[in-house]
Amino acid sequence: VGTDRDPAGLRDLNRMLRATCMVRRRKADVLKELPAKVRTPIPVEITTRAEYERCEHDLVAHLRRKAASDQRFLAKLDAELAEIADKAVRERIRHERIAEHAEAMAQAGLSPAAILVLIENLKQIAARGKLRSLIDWTDDFLEPGEQLVIFAWHKDIVDSLAAHYGAPKLYGETPIGERQKIVDRFQNGDERLIVMNVQSGGGGITLTAAANVAFVELGWNPATMDQAEDRVHRIGQTDSVTAWYFLGQQTIDEDIADLIERKRWVVNVTTDGHTDAPSEGT
Numbered sequence: 001v002g003t004d005r006d007p008a009g010l011r012d013l014n015r016m017l018r019a020t021c022m023v024r025r026r027k028a029d030v031l032k033e034l035p036a037k038v039r040t041p042i043p044v045e046i047t048t049r050a051e052y053e054r055c056e057h058d059l060v061a062h063l064r065r066k067a068a069s070d071q072r073f074l075a076k077l078d079a080e081l082a083e084i085a086d087k088a089v090r091e092r093i094r095h096e097r098i099a100e101h102a103e104a105m106a107q108a109g110l111s112p113a114a115i116l117v118l119i120e121n122l123k124q125i126a127a128r129g130k131l132r133s134l135i136d137w138t139d140d141f142l143e144p145g146e147q148l149v150i151f152a153w154h155k156d157i158v159d160s161l162a163a164h165y166g167a168p169k170l171y172g173e174t175p176i177g178e179r180q181k182i183v184d185r186f187q188n189g190d191e192r193l194i195v196m197n198v199q200s201g202g203g204g205i206t207l208t209a210a211a212n213v214a215f216v217e218l219g220w221n222p223a224t225m226d227q228a229e230d231r232v233h234r235i236g237q238t239d240s241v242t243a244w245y246f247l248g249q250q251t252i253d254e255d256i257a258d259l260i261e262r263k264r265w266v267v268n269v270t271t272d273g274h275t276d277a278p279s280e281g282t
Contacts, residue, residue, distance in 0.1 A: 037241040046129025046248040059118040096255045126248040147210040150195045153217035162195040171197035207231045211239035218256045222264040
C-alpha cells in the first residue's frame with residue numbers, strides 16, 4: 001500500500017522481496033576492483049528538424065485518432081497543456097505524453113503497428129540528425145589514439161557510421177565467428193573504433209580495451225542500456241568508464257532518456273529499498 005513518502009509502495013515491495021525470495025548483490029559490492037562508471041548527456045541540435053517535425057505531426061495526428069475513444073487521456077492532456085503558459089515547457093510535456101501514451105497503448109495491445117513505425121521513424125530521423133555532431137565529436141575524441149565503442153539502434157545508422165570510419169560493425173546478422181574476430185582485433189588494439197547495435201551488442205562481449213562508449217540512439221529500458229555500457233565496464237577494466245549519450249534537443253530522445261531514468265529509479269527503489277536517484281554503475 002502506498003504512502004505519502006512511498007506513493008507506489010515500492011519500499012514495501014522491497015521489504016517483502018527481501019523477506020521472502022530476493023538476495024540483492026550489486027556490481028559495486030561484488031566487483032569492488034572495478035573503477036567508477038559515469039553517464040554524460042551531450043545535447044545536440046539535429047540537422048533534420050524539418051523532416052522530424054513533419055513525422056512528429058503525423059504521429060500526433062495518428063495518436064489523437066487512435067485515442068479518440070480515450071476521453072480520460074485527452075482530457076488530462078488538454079488540461080495540462082492549458083495550464084502551462086511557457087511554450088517550451090508545453091512542447092516538452094507534449095513530447096513526454098506522446099511517448100508515454102504510445103508505449104502504454106503498445107503494452108496494452110491497443111496500438112497498431114503504424115504507431116510503432118512512426119515512433120521508430122522519429123527515433124531514426126533524430127539519429128540521422130545527430131550524425132554530424134557525433135562524427136565531429138568522435139574525430140576529436142579519437143585524435144589522441146583513444147579507443148571508442150559507438151552504439152546505435154537502427155541498422156542503417158550502424159552502417160553509416162561504420163562506412164564513414166571504415167570501422168568494423170556488429171549487429172544481429174554478424175556471424176558468430178566473424179563477431180569474435182572483430183572483438184579480438186579491438187581488444188588487441190588493431191581497431192580503435194567499433195560500431196554496434198544496442199540489442200545484439202548488449203551481452204556476452206568484452207570490450208575493455210576501451211573505457212568510453214557513445215550512444216547515438218536509445219533503447220526503451222535501463223537494462224538494455226546498462227548491458228551495452230557494461231561491455232566496457234566489466235572484469236578487466238582498469239580505467240574509469242564514461243557513457244556518452246547524444247540526445248537530440250526537443251526530440252523524442254529527451255523523453256526516452258527521462259523515461260529510462262524513471263524506470264531506473266523504480267528498479268533502484270524496488271531492489272535497494274531507498275528513494276535516492278540510482279547511483280551510476282550499479
